[in-house]
Amino acid sequence: MDSKQVKLLEVSKDTLEYVNSGNDDAHVVMCSNSSTFELKEAETSNSLLLMPSLAHGTTIEQKSTRTLKKQEVFGIYHTYYEMKLTKPKLQSLRNVLARYPYKGKNSELAKDPIGLSFTELKDMIQASEEEIINKLQELPAAKLRGKWRLLDVGFLFAWVSYLDSILREKQLTLEEVPLTDVEDWMALYDSSDINTKCISLFMEVDGDCLKWNSTAVSQLFALYLLPELRAFDSNDFFTAWQQSMPIGVTASEDDLNGVALVDYDSTPSLVKYLPEFELPEDINERLDILFRNRSKWTLQAITPYVQPLTDNNLNVAALLTKYARSSTINGVKYYSSKYITHTQ
Structure with a gap:
């Protein structure tokens, strides 16, 4: 076996699990x-010659006679890699953190910290350090104890409900209560770091x-x-949803966008669970499901x-123009599949 064609790579257990989870489509x-x-491979009609050194015209000494020099060529290429700025696909960040859900301090049984360090996340996620940090701030x-965890939906629901019960x-x-009071009340519920994160997720702080x-x-x-x-x-x-809301929060059907959809064509009409973070990151696969x-x-x-x-070149409208079909009904613009689909 040619050792130049096969390379050995030592990886951590978490990285191996991530590789084996089916992420073979990543660039x-x-x-x-x-x-x-x-990095994407591009073709060129010109032959690219790889040489150890090359004298440029401006550096060649001007003489009356020309001298030929033997030049060694290490390789001839018709393809090369071009580097393009891209928006990283960070759904995998949520997926790997979801293996370590946090359900509250009373559910923590392990003595050793569990989760992933930031160094481990950088090794696993195809994105820059700043982009990973920004995404972690957006995510729950x-x-x-030095390890990143995904806050469980049940825990977050209980956290908001507990504060609402106090109010x-x-x-x-909530508008009548200062931030310091909320921090004091919730200190009995969980750690200050967790409470600070929950406040940033579900409150507007001025x-x-x-x-x-809302x-x-x-x-x-x-x-x-x-x-x-x-x-x-x-x-x-809609009845159960509104009745469960904290004081001062009124639920709107528009709030379901990105989380669920209302199917008025079924009998009876249904609200279907369809969170954005569970859909594939390939645009065609995602639109097909939608x-x-x-x-x-x-x-x-x-x-x-x-x-x-979306990325630096294509916004939402541009992506839909490219991958979907638009139509206008009663003055409202709609997007549908370019191909025939059947509603489930």
Whole structure:
């Protein structure tokens, strides 16, 4: 076996599991501290010669006679790799963290810290350090004892519900309570790091003033109510959904965008569990699933599902123009599959 053709690579257990999980469609990337570049092979009609050194015309001494010099060529190439700035696909970050869900301090039985260090995440995720950090801030993820974990939906639901029960008992709204009081109350529930993360996820903070982030809270409660059934009678769902909300939060059907969809064509009408983070990152595969669940989408409804796939060159509208078909009905623009699909 030619040792130049086969290379041995030692990897960690977590990295091996990630490789074996089926991520064989990923391209090679190069990362700076803040950006990710995709390497793709390109062809050229010119022959590229690889030489150890080459004298350029401006450096050749001008003489009356010419001297020929033997030049060794190490290789002739008709392809090369070009480096293009790309938006990294960070769904894998959530997937690897999901192996280590955090369900609250009372559920922690292991003495040793579990989860993934930031160094391990950098080794596993094809993205720059800054992009990984930014995504961790967006995700319901937190670092405990030096390891990153994904906060369980059930835990987050219980966290919001616990704070709401305190407010109800005291007959207060969140807007009437300073941030320091919330931090003191929730200190009994979990660690300060976890509480700080939950506050950033579900509240709008202006100095010491607080307000529920209605969309974030509504989506959390939908994610908590829907998964086991996958589909829910719409009348029953909207009733249970609103009744479970904290004081001051009014759920809107628009809040379901990116989390679930309402199928009014079925009898009875159903709310279907369809979170963006569970869909494939390939644009064609993702759109195929979306159009099988709903034949026509408005731009507002489909944007949360397409936005994560945009890059520096293509925004949501451009991606849909390229991969979907548009039509206008009663003055409203809809997007549908370029191919015939059947609604499930």
